Amino acid sequence: MRIKEIERTANISWSPAEQYPIYMVTGTAAQQLDATFSTNAALEVYNLNLEDSSLNMPIISTTQSEGRFHKVLWSSFGMTEDMPTGMIVGGTDSGGLLGYSASKLLDGNKDCLVLKNEKHTGAVKALDFNSYQHNLLASGGSDSEIYVWDLNKPETPMTPGTKSQPPEEVACVAWNKQVQHIIASTFASRCVVWDLRKNEPIIKVSDSMSRIKSKLVVWHPDVATQMCISSEDDHTPVIQLWDLRYATSPLKVFENHTRGILSMAWSQHDSDLLLSCAKDNRILCWNPNTNIQGGEVVYELPTSNQWCFDVQWCPRNPAILSSSSFDGHITVYSLMGGGHPIQTTDKASDSFHTTDSFAQATMNQQNNIMPLQKPPKWLRRPVGASFGFGGKLLTFETEKMKPGQQSSTHPVYLSQVVTENDLLNRSLQLEQAMNNNQFHEFCSMKSANCTDPIQENIWSFLQASFEKNSRDQFIHLLGYDKRVLGEKISEHIKSDESPDQGVDAKELAEKMTRLDARDSPLLGGMMAGGDKSPSWGSKTPGSRDELSGGSAAFDDIAAQSRIKSGDMRPISPLVISTDKDAEGLLSEALLTGNYEAAVEMCLHENKMAEAILLAIAGGTELLKKTQKRYFEINKSNLGRLISSVVTHDWKHVVRTCSLDNWKEALAVVLSYSSHMEYADLCDTLATRLENEGEGELSMYASLCYICSGNVEKLVENWYQNTELVNTSRSLQDLVEKVTMLRKAVELSRGQVPQITTGRLAEKLSCYAGILAAQGSLDTAIRYLGSSNELTLSVLRERLYKAIGQPVPGMADPDFPFQKVNIQSKSAPKQPAVQISQTAQTRSAQKFGGYTQPQNSFQTVTTASTSYSQYQSPYAAVNGSVPTQPQAIYNPAATAGPQLSPTQISPKGHLSHRYPSCPAASAAYGLEPYSSTAQYSQAGYNTNVPYSQPDYYSTYNPTASQPVSSGVYNPTSTLMPGGQSMNASSIQSSIPSFMDHKPTSAWNDPPAIQDRKPKQSCFIQPAAITAPVMDGMTQQMVDDQAPPGAPVYSNLYNPQEHQVQPQTPPPPEPVKEIQKGPIPAEHQILQDIFNSLVHNCLSAARNAQTKRKLEDVNRKLELLYDRLRADSLSQSVILGLHQIVQAVQQYDYSTGLQIYTQLVSQGNFSEISSFMPGLKMLIQSAHQLQVYVQAQ
């Protein structure tokens, strides 16, 4: 494939492989003149510019040179920081050796000539750089002169040895590709190979059998001792492959050229590719390594009818080669295709403007021959690695063939990739702990290994939750130890002790202990320790009975301390006041037994202790009242706490406590709250911590959740407080906690908390996903639970199948996707179910797709959302779907009314595109009746029967026309179930010919049409329906139709639509009666073509061209009509758009190429009416050099 072209008669060189971007340097060729007879000489640099798909290679730099060139070479010599692009050397006519700094040349620096040497006599035609030491350049002139230059000191060249006799012009020098001190040179009659170390010729190669005029020598890229010599002689136009180990005669001779060979090039990327060009105008590519007699030509480049005097491989891009021809063209080809077609210079045949598209097509076919029978080495991927599910990695490589090995084996290795060793180990530990019921041990191990105090706490709490008396454990963990508390209190009292106020601290402490023994809930709870009597431990504190006992205990204390204090003070006589003051009144009240009044007085006098004492004596009623009053007055924190304790109002505590006191609040809850409210209280506190607290406080909420066993909330809290929620490490942390807590809850409540939805499920699936990715499939599947959430079901099913054997305790999971049965196009006989389905389709098509109710049989597998999505692409091309309509594909079918939501997987949008056959057939028997009932269309039921035989009766070809109008009940077009389906989109998604010919009940048997290849379906209507359609379709097939005739509007039968008043009218046909606008997306076609015609007309000078263009205009009008009628297949439309694109880029050759493609692939009757016009137009534009601007 031709990809670039430069119009120069020049010797060229590609930039070295190291250079990027790829450049080409051209030096005006010596001994060749172009039509201008100019004798100027220049060195020019072009950019290959592959990014641009046009033929243009922009010129980067140019400099005038002193002489014309026989040979130009671009080497990577001196590729350093300051000269990154290397050096260009050229050999001139006059024996000059010119060296240019490529960097300077590219910069446009006039001083780019850095080396000038005229040591050679005669023209310098041979040049080569050593591929190992880039500073070594070999050159050859006339008179057998060969010099080896060290470009670092170019003053003193070396000679490889004494001059070879007889003196002849040196045609070529070439360094060996493997051994760096070997150089070959050719003279007309022989080839001499030199060893620079020995400074002498080591072998003279000449064939005594045939007389060749050797021109070029190239070394084998891989085999050091092999080289090819080409003969310029027209009588022996051969290439000889020599092996210097057996240098008596050539190893192989490649014979195919018919005249002398001018140039050769051996691909450095694939030694199976050797290019040669000869005076027979051909460029051949050989595989020199096969043993086929006469050589194997693997490819022949389609070339122009001119000699090429040079071929070269691009060193950097292995698929690119260049040729230089005597007609002044440098052409760049790609071996693999992807460029422009080779322009056949067969101008004569072209000038006939063959409108015979088929002749063109066959020509094109020839151009499209496969470049190489065997792929070049650089296409053959030698190695690869690809991942599979479960952290599996496939690797393969090409093993080097060992000597003597007949054939190498080709294994593929399946490996397990583990990147989360830590996670796997921890997961294993957890698994073991779970299996062995070592919950305590696991938790204590975790907490012991924690560095973060909060985490440690969490683990301690988790561990505690496995204890029988977990609440006491929690309190203990909160830092309340009854022994410690007792000691603390006694210490406190000691230090505070005042001489005149004495509660014996020691005694108090004793009492506390005693209280504890008496199950006092308050202090007992507060002081709960690790070592408690079983009876104590088993009791749940907080019941009301105990509480009243508790207050009694208080009384005790109070009484005793009074007694004590009484004991300690000197006894004084009891004096009862009888004054009228407060004390007197109080005494009076006391004396009269009026407790209430007395309490009232005490309260009033702020004698709280007295008031309480009296109230106790006055009975429970009074006590309660007094307590209440007391708490009302005493708003201190302690008072509130006591208040809550006494009134059992734990909610108050958790709701109002300062968050810094969360521990205390939790302790209270743990101590007192009933079984019923316990969990709620914990959660309430936790929620407060989360919502109001910051930082650590919020994390403490997780402790509350552990106490309450609220797994979901624990996860939520973790989520809020963990930064990297999706790292395997944090997930593992979470999973460990959750697993333990669930187990604890399971043990204490006897049931496992269900994981249903939400965060936990998500995280567990995430975790399972990570485990799966590490190959731990068995473990992963256990974390998935039984949730029906889609992602989980998908993963579960995948894991299950990947494990490949039944998982204990797990049922075979359902396939979580909607199965789609992709049918083969050429399936000969469909099973019965499918036949009926097809039949259904036929009837649907018959009505132009307006018969929704029928399609209810598919509703089970369809979703309206998927409908619009799926159809959108087709809407865009306005119904010109190139494919054959089928039931499954029928939009009306897809828009089935009754959706069963459970069937719709949220992700599987397009899964609904293809309802699977079994599902459809199952539904088929059931659904239709329910949905038809909805419509209660008698006519519908009778005319669109569900039994198979009836389908065929509907299909009876003789019944052709009446079927659609007679049977079809207009009202049934109402969208079922109020489906808000866009009617026009239904239209557009139905293939065009269906739109326009509702009478397509003209019926070919379904089976036949099913097998119709895509292209044929577009003529088929015309061909078959002609008789039925009263000759109207004649116009469609007639490519001589009068210009501008709205072909399809004629086909459109308005009566059909009158019979179907409620049918959404197809938009196109209605519009085009007035020859409406071309669909917007195709407007560009008209715009571009018309302006191109216009521009051509204004540029055209002779009347013949103008007439031709007018004809073009007429033909284009036919095209526009087709566009309006929307009667072109998608491939044609696509092609037209591509042509327009090409036209806009002035790339007429591509335009013509696409044209040819279209004509060769397209349907004749579909496009023959206008395509010739298009070709004429493009050709005219090309000839007239007329362009049209992109709009």
Place this chain on the structure above:
Amino acid sequence: MVSVINSIDTAHEDMIHDAQLDYYGTKLATCSSDRSIKIFDVKSGQQTLITNLLGHEGPVWQVAWAHPMFGNILASCGYDRKVIIWKESNGTWGKLYEYSNHDSSVNSVCFSSHEFGLNLACGSSDGSISVISSTGDGNWDIKKINNAHTIGCNAVSWAPAVTPNSLMDHSGRPQMVKRLVSGGCDNLVKIYREEDGQWSEEQKLEGHSDWVRDCAWAPSIGLPKSIIASCSQDCRVIIWTNDGTSNNWSSKVLHKFNDVVWHLSWSITGNILAVSGGDNKVSLWKESVEGQWVCISDVNKGQGQVTEGQKTS
């Protein structure tokens, strides 16, 4: 840590060019220069040849498995310019569809995410990319991107179904934009996007200085970020990222290797990249928390030798 758990002797008679596991990882498909495709059952350590698919007339370059919702479907492409879609029905594998509308070697095939339906992208040396979509009834819809890469497309890869933009779509319905990335002999990585049924070039990523050999769009991991890896004849692997808020792609050279990099593969979870080079070396790379790409393992010669290194790029 990489450990060989199964070594499958494919009995291919020439170079293997691709090997792919199916959705479950229980079936292995290989293709080779010997023109054949082989499918093995590799469930729990076994290696049983299921079938040997013959139909290509030249080396088979790549194979791709379709999502199981479409049944057992495998696509292959080769030097013979053909794309063949194979299907198993009732235990027998056979041709489902043959596509031969490329003018040169078809180098790469890739199935789209199943949410889009059954779509196959094919990249060819003729420079074009074809998107073949099943209509479900035996018909196939073809869209062609011409001149995608001058002188040849070497690799195609689909974007995952959930594109970053879907997060910004407030319509409630996930926005399903079909995108694909391709790499070619023009040294470019290009992103194509389908809009109204037409494919158009959305981005041209320039960074490689030689043929792009492979490119792979990373699976979505639920973040709005898009990641593409590309590798090239220039021995480099480039990671291209898009943050999902703009159309800008930033590039980062993962590493410059000592030889041509031929192939890339993302792990299913999208966090590990396997890089295969011409020196027969496979290395695994992972992005560290700091955003550095780190070589986590060299898979040497597939012989089970494992080196754990912490080379940073």
